Amino acid sequence: MLLLICPYCGVAAEETELAPGGEAHLKRFGPGSSDAEFEAYLFARKNPKGVHFERWRHAYGCGKWFLAARCTATLEVFGTYPAQTSGPPDDIIDRIKARRPDWKGFA
């Protein structure tokens, strides 16, 4: 079972307390955007086999949305961080690079 530390309330939450929310840091498009931009926002996903940034909600805890960096090939968790950001924080990036020297970086 996955254990993720909620960056808001600090609880080491078990998977049963959490609700997954899919890929993080998606660029949101609104009225006036092109079909291609809407498609990218709504449907196109990186879906990598490896480092993945994703949204979770501490649904049966404090209820807050937060973000996690996790490896989809091994289930290793690199860290969690608050959702009020448009990209992963430096300390998380450093931790991933230390553990995955081949990683191409966040793009």
Place this chain on the structure above:
Amino acid sequence: MKRYSLFAIAREALTHHQGWERAWRSPAPKPGYDVVIIGAGGHGLATAYYLGRNHGIRNVAILEKGWLGGGNTGRNTTIIRSNYLQDPSAAIYEKSRSLYETLSQDLNFNVMFSPRGVMMLAQTHHEVRGYLRTAHANALQGVVTEFISPARVKELCPILNIDGPRYPVLGALWQPRGGTGRHDAVAWGYARACSAMGMDIIQQCEVTGVRSENGKVTGVETTKGHIGTGKLGIVVAGHSGQVAQMAGFRLPVESMALQALVSEPIKPCMDVVVMANTVHGYMSQSDKGEMVIGGGTDGFNNYTQRGSFQHIEETLRALIETFPMLSRLKMLRQWGGIVDMTGDRSPIISKTPLGNCFINCGWGTGGFKAIPGSGWAMAELIAKGEPSPLAAAFDMGRFREGRFIDESVAAGVAH
């Protein structure tokens, strides 16, 4: 290829069964092919088979990173049905189901298609309305289904508790010619037939890169070296995102774990397939006597072929309510596969941004039943470069244009 027959068994009996030949060859890759298919699961093998049989294209290689049929094709719970709501779905799944009827004869390999009947329980009024609607749609589509009463449900499956405290059975959508098949045999049967046509199935050969020039694929990099190709078919289910990335495009697909489990074998007690979508569990009994059980996917991206234990608990909790006799059974084995879930939960059979590269994916939790029909349609797309009416609605462009084939809303659950 020596044909399997009663006569062959008699002949081999006389020579102590020393004369059986290997079902397929294990050749080294040639420098190039007319068509390369990535992925020797059911869909990839069926694509190759119908390329040869329907379109006369036989200079074909099927590349497989593990062993053939070792992906989802060898990990599913083998339910075959075609009682979908939307017209494009009903068309391709019914084509597939009808091909299953004669697949053993076509392939000269017993795929053990068992049209024992599939029952989808209606346990809420919403589901009753939904399945009545599906039954009417199926009548128009020429798919034989029927909405049956709780009494008939009990008659067809006596071990079912129709008066459950939470979700009593209010009826069911019944497809009498749905059923099960032997998943490994489907892969093996297609593989043997492909090999007999002179196609090369190359196992332990992982594709690691896609080479292209001027918007066209020229070949693939593999763990067994470069292999050139005139056309490329990507048929890798859970790994579609990864291979698409090699080819330079993105898909509306996410990969997740779906688990299944089997009980200890018991005497025959159930000769239909039952799906209970409200409580999220389904079950059939294998010829060996095991109860074959499945449920829903995990919710997060995952490539590990193992899922979270709480989903097994949820599935069993749901099924014990529906089948109280299960509570005394021991569960023997559990496993997972990586399923490719699209944005509208319907599959993709499509051209790609690369002119001579085609993709077949997104069958998610329900593509075993679709293997023959999907291979049929994908072969036509690769051979002609344009989709047949069977495949046209499943192109990737639908996500840009909003032409969804929304079976997830229709069914509430896949399979």
